[in-house]
Amino acid sequence: MTTHGPVMPVWTCGGCDLPWPCPTRRRELRAEYAGAPVSLALYLGAYLVQASEDMPWAPAGALHRRFVGWTREARPYERYD
Numbered sequence: 001m002t003t004h005g006p007v008m009p010v011w012t013c014g015g016c017d018l019p020w021p022c023p024t025r026r027r028e029l030r031a032e033y034a035g036a037p038v039s040l041a042l043y044l045g046a047y048l049v050q051a052s053e054d055m056p057w058a059p060a061g062a063l064h065r066r067f068v069g070w071t072r073e074a075r076p077y078e079r080y081d
Contacts, residue, residue, distance in 0.1 A: 002028055006047070009054035019066060021047075026070060037071060044068050 004015035004025040013022040021029065021044070033040035048067040052060070 004028065008050070011051050011054065021067070041068055041071050044071060 002015070002025060004013050004020075004022055006012075006020040007014045011020050012018065013020045013025060016022050016024060029040060029044075033043070044067045048063060051067060052058070052063055055063070
């Protein structure tokens with residue numbers, strides 16, 4: 001069990017106080033959902049909906065990048081051609 005869970009409704013990390021999901025939790029989630037990127041995006045999409053309700057002042061694009069957008073970023077050893 002990770003200590004890097006979300007602290008709601010402010011959506012900071014319970015382990016390091018950075019915006020959630022923090023870099024540590026992102027690494028953990030990539031490992032947990034290795035080979036299942038759609039499942040990871042769906043999981044984080046549910047959190048995106050909750051966060052958008054808790055933070056109506058936050059720009060939608062920023063929330064999308066924070067919660068879901070990073071899941072499609074290529075890692076150094078991956079290429080999407």
